[in-house]
Amino acid sequence: MPLLVCSPSLPLHVVPLHVVDGCLPAWYVPHVGIPLRLYLDTSVLGAEFDTELPERVSVTRMLFELLARKVHRACLCPLGYEELGRAPSHVRAGIERRLATFDLEVLTMTPAAAALANAYLGAGALPAGALADAWHLAVASVHAVDVLVSWNFQHMVNPVRRRAVHAVNLAHGRPLIEIASPYEIVESDAGEGDTHG
Secondary structure (H helix, E strand, C coil): CCEEEEECCEEEEEEEECCECCECCCCCCCCCCCCCEEEECHHHHHHCCCCCCHHHHHHHHHHHHHHHCCCCEEEECHHHHHHHCCCCHHHHHHHHHHHCCCCEEECCCCHHHHHHHHHHHHCCCCCCCCHHHHHHHHHHHHCCCCEEECCCCCCCCCHHHHHHHHHHHHHCCCCCCEEECHHHHHHHHHHHCCCCC
C-alpha cells in the first residue's frame, strides 16, 4: 500500500506516495533535519524571565538553545520589538542579549498582513481585543513562516483557534500556519534526535 502525503501541487489533497525502486518522487522533501523558520511571539521572548512558572522558563531556554545552535531560525516583526519596549528594563536587556545569539529574521508588517489580521478579527478567529495577536499570526502567515511559537494558549495555541486561523488563511489564499508552544518544538526536536549538526 502506498504512503499518503500532501503534494505541493495539490496542497489540500492527499495523494498516494509511490516509492519506485526505493526512490521518492522529485517533489517530495521530508522536513526531518531541515531547519524551521520559527516566528516567536512576545510571550515566548519574555518567558525566560517568568518567575512563577519554572518549567516554562526551562523549556523556553531549551528552545533558545536550539535557536542559538542554528537548529532553527527565529523570526520577529517590529510589533514584537514595540511590545518588548514596554517590558521592565532588566527584562528588555536580557531579551536583547538573548536575541543577539540567534540568526534572526525581521519580517515586515505589510498591507497584506494588515488585511489578514483584520480578517482574523472579523471572522472571530481571534477576539476583538487581540489585535496584537492577530498581527503576529498575520505577519507569520504572509511571510510563510513554518511555525508561530507562543505560550498564549487562550488566543493562539489551541485547536479551536488553529482551525479558525486556518479557515481564514485558506479563504484568503494564504498557506496554513502551524501554531505550537515551545514545548512542542523542543519535544519534536528531541524526538528526531539531533540531526541538525
